[in-house]
Amino acid sequence: MAIPFRKGHGTQNDFVLLPDPDGDLDLTESRVRALCDRRRGLGADGVLRVVRTKAVPDAPEGIDGDVWFMDYRNADGSIAEMCGNGVRVFARHLAQHDLVDGPEFPVGTRAGLRTATVHPDGDVTVDMGPVRLLGTSTATVDGRTMTGIGVDVGNPHLACVTDDLDGLDLTTQPGFDSAVFPNGVNIEFIVPAGDAEIRMRVHERGVGETRSCGTGTVAAAAAALRAAGRADGEVTVHIPGGTVRVAIADGTATLTGPAEFVAEGTLGQEWWSGL
Numbered sequence: 001m002a003i004p005f006r007k008g009h010g011t012q013n014d015f016v017l018l019p020d021p022d023g024d025l026d027l028t029e030s031r032v033r034a035l036c037d038r039r040r041g042l043g044a045d046g047v048l049r050v051v052r053t054k055a056v057p058d059a060p061e062g063i064d065g066d067v068w069f070m071d072y073r074n075a076d077g078s079i080a081e082m083c084g085n086g087v088r089v090f091a092r093h094l095a096q097h098d099l100v101d102g103p104e105f106p107v108g109t110r111a112g113l114r115t116a117t118v119h120p121d122g123d124v125t126v127d128m129g130p131v132r133l134l135g136t137s138t139a140t141v142d143g144r145t146m147t148g149i150g151v152d153v154g155n156p157h158l159a160c161v162t163d164d165l166d167g168l169d170l171t172t173q174p175g176f177d178s179a180v181f182p183n184g185v186n187i188e189f190i191v192p193a194g195d196a197e198i199r200m201r202v203h204e205r206g207v208g209e210t211r212s213c214g215t216g217t218v219a220a221a222a223a224a225l226r227a228a229g230r231a232d233g234e235v236t237v238h239i240p241g242g243t244v245r246v247a248i249a250d251g252t253a254t255l256t257g258p259a260e261f262v263a264e265g266t267l268g269q270e271w272w273s274g275l
C-alpha cells in the first residue's frame, strides 16, 4: 500500500502530513521519530495525521465523528494536545483538497474543537479557544533563572520576559519546575519590540528549539498583555521563522499566520515497514 505524505510549515515550524482518513496507519512512536529525523527521515518538528474523529480512540467527547481531526505528534513521538502552527497547515491542506465546505470549518484537536478560516492570500486564522493564565514559575538557561507566567492554551506553556533574547543557548532543555509542570512544558522567551509587538524564541516540549510555536505565540501575547496590565488586545509576534498576529478577548484567542507546502510524495514502503 502506497503511503502518501505532504510536507508543510507555518512560520518554519515544519510538519509531515499523513492523510489517513480511516486511521489505518500504525503510527508508532518510532515511526514518528524516523519521519521527523532530518537525516534518516523527511525531517520535521512534528507529524499531523489527517484522520476523521471517529477513527481516533482518544479524541475528546463531543466532536462529531465526521469532523477532520488533527492527530498531532511531536518529533520525539509524544502526543500533544494542540499545535497552533500545525492547525493552520492542516486547515489549508483540507481546503486545498476540497475536504471541507467553504473557507471556515471546524477542526478536531485533543484540546477540543477549533474553527479555522482559510484566507485567499494563504493566511489562516484559527480560533485557539480559552487562554488560561496560571501562576508564576521559573526557567533556568545557562545557569540564569528567569521568572515567567504559566499559560494553558490547551497545552502547557511558561512565558518568560527577558532582556537578552539572541544570547540564549536553547540547544539543551531549559530547567523548569516539574512539580508545576509534571507533563513537561513549552518555554517561551520574549522581549518587547515596540507598541503591541514582541520578539520570541521557544524551546518546545518533545522537540527542542523550533523556529516558531503557534500556541507559544498565544501564550507569549497573553503574558505580554498581562505585563502591560491588560487582559485583552492584539499583539504581533516575531519569531525566527516569521511573524504571526494574536488577538485575545474575553479569555479566548485567535491566531493568524501563513501556512505553506513544500513537497508531496509517497513514503518508501521498505523503509516504513522496517521501522
Ligand SMILES: N[C@@H](CCC[C@H](N)C(=O)O)C(=O)O
Residues within 6 Å of the ligand: 013, 046, 074, 079, 080, 081, 082, 083, 084, 085, 086, 155, 156, 186, 204, 205, 206, 207, 212, 213, 214, 215, 216
Ligand atoms: N509547535 C506547536 C506546538 C506543538 C506541541 C508542543 N510541542 C507540546 O508538546 O505541547 C505550535 O505551533 O503550537
